[in-house]
Structures are given as C-alpha cells and as structure tokens.
Amino acid sequence: MNRDNELWLAHLSSTGADQQAALSDLRVHLLRGLRVALAKRGNNNDAFLEDAVQESLLRILARLRQFEGRSQFLTWAMAIAIRVAMSEWRRQHWRNVSLDAVFADNDFIPESIADDVMGLDSQWEQQAVLDRMYRVIRTELTEKQRAALFAELKGMPMDEIARHLGSNRNAVYKLTHDARRRLKRGIEAAGYRAGDIHAAFAE
Amino acid sequence: MSLSKKEIDALLRLVNLTQDDEIDCEQCLSVVAEFAERELAGRSVPAGLEAVAQHLSICAECREEYEALQQALNDMKE
Numbered sequence: 333m334n335r336d337n338e339l340w341l342a343h344l345s346s347t348g349a350d351q352q353a354a355l356s357d358l359r360v361h362l363l364r365g366l367r368v369a370l371a372k373r374g375n376n377n378d379a380f381l382e383d384a385v386q387e388s389l390l391r392i393l394a395r396l397r398q399f400e401g402r403s404q405f406l407t408w409a410m411a412i413a414i415r416v417a418m419s420e421w422r423r424q425h426w427r428n429v430s431l432d433a434v435f436a437d438n439d440f441i442p443e444s445i446a447d448d449v450m451g452l453d454s455q456w457e458q459q460a461v462l463d464r465m466y467r468v469i470r471t472e473l474t475e476k477q478r479a480a481l482f483a484e485l486k487g488m489p490m491d492e493i494a495r496h497l498g499s500n501r502n503a504v505y506k507l508t509h510d511a512r513r514r515l516k517r518g519i520e521a522a523g524y525r526a527g528d529i530h531a532a533f534a535e
Numbered sequence: 536m537s538l539s540k541k542e543i544d545a546l547l548r549l550v551n552l553t554q555d556d557e558i559d560c561e562q563c564l565s566v567v568a569e570f571a572e573r574e575l576a577g578r579s580v581p582a583g584l585e586a587v588a589q590h591l592s593i594c595a596e597c598r599e600e601y602e603a604l605q606q607a608l609n610d611m612k613e
Contacts, residue, residue, distance in 0.1 A: 368606055369603035369604065372606075402566065403572050407604075411568045414600050418596070418603065485538065486542070489596055501596070509553070509559075512553040516550045519550065526547070
C-alpha cells in the first residue's frame with residue numbers, strides 16, 4: 333500500500349488493523365534499508381537487523397509528533413533506524429575494548445608530537461603553537477572535556493565515551509564543542525588563526 | 536601517552552571547523568532526512584540546513600550514519 337506522509341501518520345497513530353498494516357509495511361522497508369546501509373559495515377546478520385528494526389519501530393512511534401513533514405516520512409524513519417542500528421553496532425564493537433587508560437591518566441598532556449615528520453624550518457613555530465594549545469588544554473578544559481576530546485581523537489565513538497562518563501551522546505557532543513571553542517579562542521588569542529595553523533600542520 | 540601527528544592534525548581540523556553555534560546530534564537527526572533528500576536530488580541546501588553540513592563535517596558518527604542513509608536512499612531510488 334502506498335501512503336503519503338499524512339496517511340503514514342494517520343495509520344501509525346491509530347489502533348487496530350490500520351496501525352498493524354502500517355507497522356508491518358514500515359518494518360519491511362526499514363529491514364531492507366538497514367541491510368543495504370550496514371552491508372559494508374560487517375554487521376548485517378538477520379538477528380541483529382530484526383532487533384534493530386524492532387527497537388526502531390518503538391522509537392519512531394514515540395517520536396511521531398516530532399515529524400514535521402519536511403521530508404518523506406520513510407526517509408525520516410530510516411534516519412532514525414540507522415541511528416538505532418549503528419549505535420548498537422558501535423556498542424557491540426567497542427564493549428570489549430578497554431580504553432580505561434584514556435580516562436585514568438588525568439595527566440595526559442602530550443608535550444610534543446610523537447611522529448616527528450615535519451620540516452625543520454617550520455618546526456620551531458609549530459612547536460610554539462602546540463605549546464599554546466597544550467596550555468589551553470591544561471588550564472582551560474575540564475577533566476571531562478579533556479577525557480572526551482582525547483577519547484574522540486583516539487577513535488572512540490561518542491556513545492561509548494558517554495557510557496564511560498555516565499552521560500549521553502548529545503551531552504558529549506556539547507562537552508567537546510565547548511572544548512573546541514575554548515581551544516580555538518585560546519589559539520587565536522595568541523595571534524594565530526586556526527585555519528592557517530591547520531594548513532601548516534597538514535602540509 | 537601522546538598524540539600522533541595524525542591525531543594533532545585531526546584536532547586542528549576540528550578546531551578550525553568549530554563555530555560558536557553548532558547543532559548537536561539530536562538536532563541533526565531531526566533534519567538530516569530533509570538534508571539527504573535535497574542532496575540526493577541535487578537541490579541547493581537552504582540556509583537553515585547549512586548547520587547540518589557543518590555538524591556532519593565535525594561529528595564522525597553522524598557523518599557515518601548520513602552516509603549509510605544515502606546508501607539506503609540510493610537503493611530505494613533504484
């Protein structure tokens with residue numbers, strides 16, 4: 333059955349046969365989409381996908397009132413399903429990976445670049461920028477901000493960082509956003525432009 | 536423990552892209568469907584959705600989910 337946005341909302345908000353039929357159709361749609369979306373990420377076995385779709389349907393029903401009609405309903409629902417599935421996939425992937433050291437080492441302030449691959453001509457200035465950056469990290473970031481920022485740089489997903497910090501993904505994003513803003517201001521206050529510095533280091 | 540050159544480069548890239556006002560992951564999720572449809576159709580992104588592009592340039596998880604969404608939408612289109 334083809335439904336436009338209004339009909340999807342009407343059927344999913346109803347009870348009885350209409351809702352069951354809409355849920356059944358949506359389930360098929362999400363299952364197909366997730367299978368494609370996760371195919372390259374190595375976790376698309378049927379049990380995992382079925383569980384993800386079930387959880388997604390519950391989330392979608394709970395958020396129906398948030399759908400503003402700015403896209404196709406099915407696209408909006410698929411975005412939610414992908415968030416649910418990939419968050420769970422990351423959780424499973426990282427659950428046995430111990431990165432406690434990242435959080436335990438409160439003095440984790442690197443003093444120099446580990447891989448010395450920069451040219452000698454620019455090394456002095458680059459080190460000066462790094463010194464400034466580390467000073468901001470040391471003096472202006474909170475312990476939580478340092479932990480979240482470094483864990484992110486080490487490749488840990490925000491959902492997992494949030495689990496370690498007893499928080500949630502959104503709060504971790506806000507935490508690291510504030511840390512980045514402080515770093516940017518600190519670097520610029522020393523007379524450097526963040527864009528120029530990034531370009532110089534990327535060379 | 537220390538940061539490698541690659542990690543320092545990543546940090547500087549993030550700092551460079553940082554803006555005072557950014558949307559968070561939940562706000563991104565609420566409008567990413569519209570953003571994806573516009574991109575897929577080759578339509579311009581209105582000012583109200585520019586924050587999505589900025590968020591996707593910063594947030595690795597949302598970017599990964601967006602790429603997955605694009606794959607799903609492409610499959611549906613075929």
